[in-house]
Amino acid sequence: MDFEMGVEVEALRRELRDLVAHHVPSDYLGAFTDDPADLEMAQGFCRLLADRGLLCPAWPGEWGGRDASPWEQAAVREEMWAHHEPRGAQYMGVNWVGPTIMRHGTREQQGLHLPPIARGEVIWCQGFSEPNAGSDLASLQTMARRDGDGWRVSGQKIWTSYATMAQWCFLLARTSREERKQQGLTIFLLPMAAAGIDVRPIATMIGPHHLNEVFFDGVWVTDADVLGAVGDGWRVVQEVLSFERVGIARYARCERLLIWAPAALGAEWDDLPEDLHGRWARMVMHARRARLLAYRVVDLQSRGQVRPGDAAAYRIAVTRLDQESAQVLMDIIGFAALGEGEGLRFRRAVEDHWRYSISATVASGSIEMQRILLARALMAAS
Amino acid sequence: MDSDFGAVHDELRGVARMMLANHSPLTTAGRSFKPLDWQLLASSGWLGLEVPAAQGGAGAGFAELAVLLTEFGRVAAAAPYLGSVVLGTAALSLLEANTGRDHRLQELAAGTRRVAVALPTDRPEVGQPTAPFRIRRAGSVLEVSGRAGFVPDVVGADEILLLAADDHRPVLVAVAPSAPGLQIDAQPVVDETRHLAAVIADGVEIDPDSLWSFTGSPEAGAARLAERAMLAVACDSLGLATMMMEATVAYVTDRYQFGRPIGSYQAVKHACADMLVGISICSELVGTAVEALSSDEPGSWVPVSMAKAHVSSVAVEIAGKAIQLHGGVGYTWERGLHAYLKRAALNRSLFGSPIAHRRRLAARYAGEGNS
Ligand SMILES: Cc1cc2nc3c(=O)[nH]c(=O)nc-3n(C[C@H](O)[C@H](O)[C@H](O)COP(=O)(O)OP(=O)(O)OC[C@H]3O[C@@H](n4cnc5c(N)ncnc54)[C@H](O)[C@@H]3O)c2cc1C
Numbered sequence: 006m007d008f009e010m011g012v013e014v015e016a017l018r019r020e021l022r023d024l025v026a027h028h029v030p031s032d033y034l035g036a037f038t039d040d041p042a043d044l045e046m047a048q049g050f051c052r053l054l055a056d057r058g059l060l061c062p063a064w065p066g067e068w069g070g071r072d073a074s075p076w077e078q079a080a081v082r083e084e085m086w087a088h089h090e091p092r093g094a095q096y097m098g099v100n101w102v103g104p105t106i107m108r109h110g111t112r113e114q115q116g117l118h119l120p121p122i123a124r125g126e127v128i129w130c131q132g133f134s135e136p137n138a139g140s141d142l143a144s145l146q147t148m149a150r151r152d153g154d155g156w157r158v159s160g161q162k163i164w165t166s167y168a169t170m171a172q173w174c175f176l177l178a179r180t181s182r183e184e185r186k187q188q189g190l191t192i193f194l195l196p197m198a199a200a201g202i203d204v205r206p207i208a209t210m211i212g213p214h215h216l217n218e219v220f221f222d223g224v225w226v227t228d229a230d231v232l233g234a235v236g237d238g239w240r241v242v243q244e245v246l247s248f249e250r251v252g253i254a255r256y257a258r259c260e261r262l263l264i265w266a267p268a269a270l271g272a273e274w275d276d277l278p279e280d281l282h283g284r285w286a287r288m289v290m291h292a293r294r295a296r297l298l299a300y301r302v303v304d305l306q307s308r309g310q311v312r313p314g315d316a317a318a319y320r321i322a323v324t325r326l327d328q329e330s331a332q333v334l335m336d337i338i339g340f341a342a343l344g345e346g347e348g349l350r351f352r353r354a355v356e357d358h359w360r361y362s363i364s365a366t367v368a369s370g371s372i373e374m375q376r377i378l379l380a381r382a383l384m385a386a387s
Numbered sequence: 388m389d390s391d392f393g394a395v396h397d398e399l400r401g402v403a404r405m406m407l408a409n410h411s412p413l414t415t416a417g418r419s420f421k422p423l424d425w426q427l428l429a430s431s432g433w434l435g436l437e438v439p440a441a442q443g444g445a446g447a448g449f450a451e452l453a454v455l456l457t458e459f460g461r462v463a464a465a466a467p468y469l470g471s472v473v474l475g476t477a478a479l480s481l482l483e484a485n486t487g488r489d490h491r492l493q494e495l496a497a498g499t500r501r502v503a504v505a506l507p508t509d510r511p512e513v514g515q516p517t518a519p520f521r522i523r524r525a526g527s528v529l530e531v532s533g534r535a536g537f538v539p540d541v542v543g544a545d546e547i548l549l550l551a552a553d554d555h556r557p558v559l560v561a562v563a564p565s566a567p568g569l570q571i572d573a574q575p576v577v578d579e580t581r582h583l584a585a586v587i588a589d590g591v592e593i594d595p596d597s598l599w600s601f602t603g604s605p606e607a608g609a610a611r612l613a614e615r616a617m618l619a620v621a622c623d624s625l626g627l628a629t630m631m632m633e634a635t636v637a638y639v640t641d642r643y644q645f646g647r648p649i650g651s652y653q654a655v656k657h658a659c660a661d662m663l664v665g666i667s668i669c670s671e672l673v674g675t676a677v678e679a680l681s682s683d684e685p686g687s688w689v690p691v692s693m694a695k696a697h698v699s700s701v702a703v704e705i706a707g708k709a710i711q712l713h714g715g716v717g718y719t720w721e722r723g724l725h726a727y728l729k730r731a732a733l734n735r736s737l738f739g740s741p742i743a744h745r746r747r748l749a750a751r752y753a754g755e756g757n758s
């Protein structure tokens with residue numbers, strides 16, 4: 006099933022699958038369940054990956070990587086996401102927090118933040134969205150006011166993934182009111198343990214341990230916590246979002262679940278209606294296509310050329326794949342008993358995939374906004 | 388549909404909408420899926436809509452029931468209505484008259500008894516339903532064995548009616564949930580508003596007085612029951628899709644981004660317009676099927692299958708779009724939209740998936756099917 010990426014990548018893949026088989030329980034469905042053991046497992050697994058140089062192989066040696074090719078990083082992304090992300094929330098640190106700090110951070114910030122990410126020890130959350138600033142992110146109102154030699158942050162964020170478990174927040178706040186709302190925004194790297202932060206979980210379709218509201222009441226931050234230049238946050242955020250939108254190998258989970266279906270159903274597989282077999286085959290091909298699109302982005306990224314339009318195109322393809330494949334898989338389990346053993350594990354994994362896929366076209370910027378962004382890029386180029 | 392009926396239906400709809408208004412997961416903050424008060428349904432006359440007046444019912448027909456079913460869909464009602472009323476009452480009404488039957492109808496209408504009906508649903512071969520259970524006669528002893536999956540509203544029922552083959556002839560057999568040899572395995576589904584279970588009978592001994600024949604052709608009776616189940620689900624999907632459209636239109640009018648209501652953006656407008664087109668078509672399909680079923684037209688399965696196939700899949704799309712257009716809010720437990728999407732997804736596969744129905748329709752047009 007795998008595309009050829011060279012012997013090193015194939016060896017890496019085998020190693021990752023071995024680790025998953027040995028350390029990740031076969032009924033694991035992510036780190037954000039009601040069972041705290043799942044989060045604990047994920048935290049341990051990140052350290053294990055880090056110890057073997059498998060958490061962020063493509064990072065430079067000086068920041069805890071081993072200068073491997075971006076294809077190895079892609080293989081890590083795929084194997085992890087395919088197996089319900091045993092890194093838990095830490096994929097974000099590897100995918101976009103670290104790379105952004107490498108590009109825009111001071112030496113001190115790099116020294117403070119990159120090694121813990123590379124050692125698999127730290128969870129970050131992203132404080133961008135607000136109740137009235139979702140698609141229109143630039144209209145956000147959370148303020149950071151100058152106070153002596155630091156800043157006081159007040160306001161509210163919402164939909165903040167993993168905020169209950171995070172040690173750091175990658176926060177976007179307004180530091181001044183300018184003519185354009187995109188101006189006067191600044192990024193802060195803010196410790197979640199700071200006084201004045203209140204995190205309130207939001208129960209959603211995937212349970213109460215994923216999304217949150219975060220309230221800031223005069224939270225103190227110093228100049229040392231400002232990432233990049235004051236007032237230049239919007240430009241950096243565009244980069245962050247591009248990294249983020251290509252950072253999850255959603256196609257890998259779709260493909261794994263699709264390929265698992267015949268084995269999980271056993272004899273019942275042949276009894277499925279013929280057109281369902283057809284839809285299933287089409288989804289397998291869709292997954293392959295999304296994978297190719299992802300590889301194009303990896304290639305562009307390795308040459309530093311990913312533009313928001315490329316990220317949007319991949320994001321549209323892969324989130325639609327997520328939802329369509331979930332629908333086909335739900336139809337498949339609707340025809341089968343799958344009441345125990347491997348069958349039941351498959352059913353649970355499919356239901357989880359379905360619930361999660363519902364949000365894929367909203368998270369990280371809605372698909373409608375991605376289309377607008379892509380269309381703009383297209384028109385601007387012509 | 389003549390205007391007298393129209394007025395009666397409008398009134399029924401109005402009363403139902405008022406009574407159910409606060410029961411939608413959209414208004415109860417999605418916290419719980421508390422079942423509707425069964426005695427309240429009884430005193431509203433909703434449990435005995437189709438029960439003859441002689442047994443304390445309203446003597447109405449499926450058309451009236453369909454009005455209610457659509458309203459229940461609107462509020463994603465949690466109530467064992469499908470099992471006990473849509474199927475239970477109808478199953479008993481299709482039987483030859485006898486005192487046991489009449490007594491049960493009376494109790495069903497009064498709300499003092501609840502039943503479930505085990506039809507074939509987990510391997511939904513639409514068409515001539517093959518009885519999932521069979522009768523064995525050993526001297527004077529009668530036994531029933533077999534299995535039906537995804538039977539609605541079994542848990543809490545006082546009695547389960549099994550569709551069984553008695554020497555190839557479909558009959559109904561009543562068994563108590565506690566009968567030795569009877570096993571009920573709850574089957575959790577993503578939809579929290581419904582309760583399904585597998586019913587497994589292994590040599591359950593039955594009382595000869597609890598074995599009933601259908602009036603007229605037993606095959607037609609069994610097929611009629613299955614059609615009712617399918618159409619009931621289509622009515623439910625129509626109701627829930629309509630509610631999703633209304634909730635979305637209200638939300639996109641209120642929610643501002645970039646200084647304007649999000650409903651002013653074309654992507655959102657187009658999606659809402661598509662919802663309306665989808666619902667208009669669904670409503671026509673359901674109307675035609677209800678008319679065919681309530682007037683006992685031969686070949687009523689054709690419009691019923693068309694409605695079930697189309698409406699149950701369009702409703703999933705509409706509920707999904709509703710969530711999408713609510714942004715992050717749409718995903719929250721509190722907002723309650725998820726309950727609709729899950730219910731729509733279950734409706735899609737319950738009593739024959741769209742694929743199964745379309746296959747049967749295709750066979751008919753290819754000249755292979757019965758009409
Ligand atoms: C699972 C999940 C995880 C998330 N994690 C995080 C996180 O960690 N950190 C964080 O900061 N945020 C996070 N978000 C928030 C996410 O980025 C926002 O939900 C998203 O940007 C949409 O904003 P909104 O929810 O306010 O919806 P709105 O902006 O109100 O949009 C509602 C609907 O209107 C449409 N719409 C809006 N404007 C237009 C327009 N101009 N043209 C056409 N259509 C339009 C949208 O496409 C959408 O369908 C997460 C969201 C989800 C679902």
